[in-house]
Amino acid sequence: MSKLSIQLPGLDLKNPIMPASGCFGFGREYAQLYDLSKLGAIMIKATTVEKRLGNPTPRVAETPAGMLNAIGLQNPGLDKVMSEELPWLERFDVPIIANVAGTLTEDYVEVARRISTAPNVKALELNISCPNVKHGGITFGTDPVIARELVEAVKAVSKVPVYVKLSPNVTNIVEIAQAVEIGGADGITMINTLVGMRLDERTGKPVIANGTGGLSGPAVKPVAIRMVYEVYKAVEIPIIGMGGVTNTQDVIDFMSAGASAVAVGTANFVDHFVCSNIIDELPAKLKELGVTHIKEIIGRSHR
Amino acid sequence: MIQQERMIVVRQSEIAHHIFELTLQGQIVQEMNPGQFVHIRVSDSFEPLLRRPISIANINKEAGEVTVIYRAEGRGTSILATKQVGDEVDVLGPIGNGFPVDAIPEKGTALLVGGGIGVPPLYELSKQLNARGIRTIHVFGFATENVTFYEDQFSTLGDTHFVTVDGTKGTKGFVTDLLEELKPEFDVFYSCGPLPMLRALENFYPDKPGYLSFEERMGCGIGACFACICKTTEQQEKDYVKVCSDGPVFPKGVVQL
Secondary structure, three states: OHHHOEEEOOEEEOOOEEEOOOOOOOOHHHHOOOOHHHOOOEEEEEEOOOOEOOOOOOOEEEEOOEEEEOOOOOEOOHHHHHHHHHHHHOOOOOOEEEEEOOOOHHHHHHHHHHHOOOOOEEEEEEEOOOOOOOOOOHHHHHOHHHHHHHHHHHHOOOOOOEEEEOOOOOOOHHHHHHHHHHOOOOEEEEOOOEEEOOEOOOOOOEOOOOOOEEEEOHHHHHHHHHHHHHHHHHOOOOEEEOOOOOOHHHHHHHHHHOOOEEEEOOHHHHOOOHHHHHHHHHHHHHHHHOOOOHHHHOOHHHO | OOEEEEEEEEEEEEEEOOEEEEEEEOHHHHHOOOOOEEEEEOOOOOOOOOOEEEEEEEEEOOOOEEEEEEEOOOHHHHHHOOOOOOOEEEEEEEEOEOOOOOOOOOOOEEEEEEEHHHOOHHHHHHHHHHHOOOEEEEEEEEOOHHHOOOHHHHHOOEEEEEEEOOOOOOEEOOHHHHHHHHOOOOOEEEEEOOHHHHHHHHHHOOOOOEEEEOOOOOOOOOOOOOOOEEEEOOOOOOOEEEOOOOOEEEEOOOEOO
16 A cells, blocks of 8 residues: 555554544544544544533534534543553544634643644644634634744644644635744644524524534535635645535645645534545555655645 | 435325335344334436435334435425335434433333324334333324324324324314323434424423434435534534534434424
8 A cells, every 4th residue: 555655743544534623533433433543643532631511502503414513522631542542542543633722822832732642643734714613713714923923832842743724714714824834833624614604594693603603525625725725826835625525625725726635524423434545545546646645646746 | 324225115105195115125224213203316427416315214224224304295205105015225323322211110101192204213212212111102293184193003002193284183272282281201212304393392391301303494404515404502522513414413402492
């Protein structure tokens, strides 16, 4: 399978496919279905210093070719993730990318400092873009100066490379990408969900208890592809692309636009074996495209 | 164990107004228990996107067939209602923890209380309780006469009573009105239906053991996405449960109603 291997800062990937944060929990549920060692990496659910109970229900609402969610970063807190979830994941031969969230710079720094010492955590993903939590990540991800300063603070304490997950809910995503690169980010992951709303047909009120939710699924793919395409031209650091990936062709599209690896999110809820299936199908797809190694397609849109 | 299978449609019919009975054939039937559900993908495309969780109404292991009963009212279930005999349907299941059939003493009596589209899982439960020699009493509430179903099927298993909100069939009112009138003697109650009904029932029988099946909007159906969370009453050891993977059936008193 060496024709699928990808090397990125901190990450030695067997293949470029990984489940996206928030769509795979801490792996336990999907481990009932297939061997997680097959995956390129796993982006675990966002971890905050203290445990979070998340938002009231309904937390999800289906939309055309997509869904809205406002889970609210529910997670058991840093202590439990360190003592239970990460050690449990050690049984698999797979690098973990730990998604780090918080409401203050100090929260991010505390989570990053400790979680980056876990033996299987090979990289961090800074969640500066989660649109759901009031007074939360949103401000970090939409202001280039604040975003850069946060990256600098986290880089100063992290033992592993730091990737920054960009929010699409900005006027100019290139500006944010360049700011986090200057701040010392080792890579970029993109995109997070697009803020949206669905109304109840009878009452005219939002369906999701939180009011707004993050839009994901095939509906967002064109937006994600465009953003990866633009950011690839503007930064030197690698990009892990995501947004509406459901099949092998989507992976090729993201890599063509400039992603070095690809995360699969919402599709895991629908087609529970989607990551495993894409990994199986990639070699034939490469043959069809006439390339010997998957690296050759990275950024081919620009050549 | 949860598996994904392309099951074959062997029967489908509208048994009441917008209420469909669908029978599917496949291997995963062998793993099914009453009160569990299947997560059905109604289209092989991603539109509509999410699977639909639908409770199991009847299990026939010999024939390898499972029957589900659902209300076709949204985008997903309306597509499911168009499936023809011989069509393939992508099913993930069986999912969740069902009703404990052995939670009741031998020769005991079980009270089964259902509301609307919450009635179907009680059919397989009643069949299995009766097979153990348990007497079953069925009390079901519906909105109106033309959405009621399975009266004959339940009547062959035990005393069956209907109540409708508009009084078009059986007593007029809610299940608790009918229970007030019937005053049934029983050992354990089992229920599935809308939250107000479950809440009323829990308050109505504070001293009886009971099991409640919950409904919530779901994403993945296997416990990974945290969409279908309910708060627990104790808030100590565990402050929440997931309806899909911890439930959908919980002993009464576990979930905050």
